[in-house]
Amino acid sequence: MPHDKLRWGLLSTARINRALIPAIRASRRSELVAVASRSREQAEHYAREWNIPRAFGSYEAMLESDAVDVVYISLPNRLHAEWAIRALRAGKHVLCEKPIATRLDDMDAMIAAARESGRVLAEAFMYRHHxxxxxxxxxxxxxxxxxxxxxxxxxxxxxxxxxxxxxxxxxxxxxxxxxxxxxxxxxxxxxxxxxxxxxxxxxxxxxxxxxxxxxxxxxxxxxxxxxxxxxxxxxxxxxxxxxxxxxxxxxxxxxxxxxxxxxxxxxxxxxxxxxxxxPEHLYLGEVEDMADAVLEGKPPRISLEDSRGNVQTLLALYRVAGVG
Ligand SMILES: NC(=O)c1ccc[n+]([C@@H]2O[C@H](COP(=O)([O-])OP(=O)(O)OC[C@H]3O[C@@H](n4cnc5c(N)ncnc54)[C@H](OP(=O)(O)O)[C@@H]3O)[C@@H](O)[C@H]2O)c1
Structure with missing residues (x-):
């Protein structure tokens, strides 16, 4: 890590970002540097609205940028795995919204991508840090x-x-x-x-x-x-x-x-x-946990094995209920 602060990029302009933005800003070891959207216009509008320095008109463009260390994935559930893996392979650390994955093979591919890239991947279950x-x-x-x-x-x-x-x-x-x-x-x-x-x-x-x-x-x-x-x-x-x-x-x-x-x-x-x-901000715990993991090499509080267990249990519940 060339910086002593984590430089965060928001991957999407989702509503939930509103909860994370003040937490990133409250963290002494974090700064919010970028937002990406599928639409350049939306990214620029959002960046102005939330006073974010950089706007990217595609998710890929943010992943290619050297200005971002950690990507916060706030996409709809089905897209978590694909973009987490792409971000990890681009050298980014990833905080991914819950549920981190909705397929076990996706989860396993995410774990493999984190291992191969040497980057941190963690599920954003804010209540676990409180x-x-x-x-x-x-x-x-x-x-x-x-x-x-x-x-x-x-x-x-x-x-x-x-x-x-x-x-x-x-x-x-x-x-x-x-x-x-x-x-x-x-x-x-x-x-x-x-x-x-x-x-x-x-x-x-x-x-x-x-x-x-x-x-x-x-x-x-x-x-x-x-x-x-x-x-x-x-x-x-x-x-x-x-x-x-x-x-x-x-x-x-x-x-x-x-x-x-x-x-x-x-x-x-x-x-x-x-x-x-x-803490004053409920979401500060997951932001600080990410800073501990990336800057200090501590294991994230929610291990990927733990997240995998949750996904597996949710899939089992769906299966026994005859859903999906
Ligand atoms: N931890 C929590 O407290 C909490 C609370 C709420 C939600 N969440 C999680 O956060 C994630 C997002 O939820 P949200 O309610 O914030 O979602 P949302 O407002 O609907 O935003 C999702 C964003 O994903 C992008 N996107 C990309 N492909 C899309 C598609 N095909 N359809 C719709 N949007 C697409 C859009 O951003 P662009 O248009 O900018 O690309 C959109 O703004 C979910 O996984 C949810 O479980 C967590």
């Missing part, structure tokens, strides 16, 4: 609730744009890919292993994608996770971890703010609040 998530995991691992037996989770919201990429089957839309990936990832984190078996059922909407999904995962003889996710219910995010000797309730597990309260107790009627402070 102190609240680390606290819940530490409580469980310390035995605070005995042996974990059940993780219950939900992530739903009401989709408002009919042309949303989440409703497009050709771009691997679908609620399990989009928001179900969070409770699945949370359950795998808590148990620290992959599920042995899964069950699932989906509601396929007029869009052709799963607009509601309910899943069950078995992690052992007496270790389960259950979740629901979807686009056709009010906004709900929730995690409850039930152990042999206690309970942890996480009211805001996936988009925690700078100050959150989780609840811990021997039973659901004896819960005590535990306050957790986090």
């Amino acid at each position: 102190p609240q998530t680390l606290k819940v995991k530490a409580l469980v691992d310390s035995g605070a609730i005995g042996t974990p037996k059940l993780v219950r989770g939900a992530f739903t919201f009401t989709i408002s744009r009919p042309n949303d990429v989440r409703l497009n089957p050709a771009l691997d839309g679908g609620s399990l890919w989009d928001v179900g990936c969070y409770p699945v990832s949370y359950a795998r984190l808590i148990f620290g292993r992959e599920p042995l078996a899964v069950q699932g059922t989906a509601v396929i909407g007029a869009s052709g994608v799963d607009e509601t999904f309910l899943g069950l995962m078995r992690f052992g003889q007496d270790a389960f996770a259950q979740f629901d996710c979807g686009f056709r219910a009010p906004e709900r995010m929730h995690i409850e971890v039930v152990g042999s000797e206690g309970v942890i309730v996480v009211p805001s597990p996936f988009k925690p703010s700078a100050r959150e309260t989780i609840y811990l107790g021997k039973s659901s009627t004896a819960l005590e609040p535990v306050v957790v402070e986090g």
Whole structure:
């Protein structure tokens, strides 16, 4: 790395960029130098709007530029693998939005491209870096609730744009890919292993994608996770971890703010609040994790094996539900 700061380029003008831009700007080890779009006009307009120094009228042009070290891939799900691999082969480090891939062979090709290029590839699961998530995991691992037996989770919201990429089957839309990936990832984190078996059922909407999904995962003889996710219910995010000797309730597990309260107790009627402070910008954790990995050679918090396990579990859930 010739620079002491990571020079970030946004690959697309996606809506989610709005969450990452302030986090990059809040990081002392990062700077936002470029944006690329399929359209030069859109790239230039976006660069002016967000005060970004350089605009590229194609994704390829940004990958060919020496001005960028790290590419943030905020494309629709189906395009993650192709552009992550192209970016890695062009010598860029890559932070790729969740779900990092939607096919196992894509995931394996991404892992191979990262290995061959010697560049960092990481999945952008912002909640995994937040102190609240680390606290819940530490409580469980310390035995605070005995042996974990059940993780219950939900992530739903009401989709408002009919042309949303989440409703497009050709771009691997679908609620399990989009928001179900969070409770699945949370359950795998808590148990620290992959599920042995899964069950699932989906509601396929007029869009052709799963607009509601309910899943069950078995992690052992007496270790389960259950979740629901979807686009056709009010906004709900929730995690409850039930152990042999206690309970942890996480009211805001996936988009925690700078100050959150989780609840811990021997039973659901004896819960005590535990306050957790986090960064001002939820997305700062993934930006700093990337800086640690690229500038200091630390392993990314979310390993590619971990990401592969999530993709594999999501694919298994889709398969048992008869989707795709
Ligand atoms: N971690 C989080 O909190 C979070 C939150 C929201 C979304 N996400 C993830 O971020 C990704 C993008 O989601 P989003 O809602 O921000 O998407 P979006 O606003 O629809 O943007 C997607 C962008 O991809 C580019 N693109 C390239 N080919 C496209 C195609 N065939 N159709 C549509 N767009 C195309 C477009 O940029 P150009 O026109 O500039 O090329 C477009 O602006 C998804 O993978 C999603 O899961 C993560």
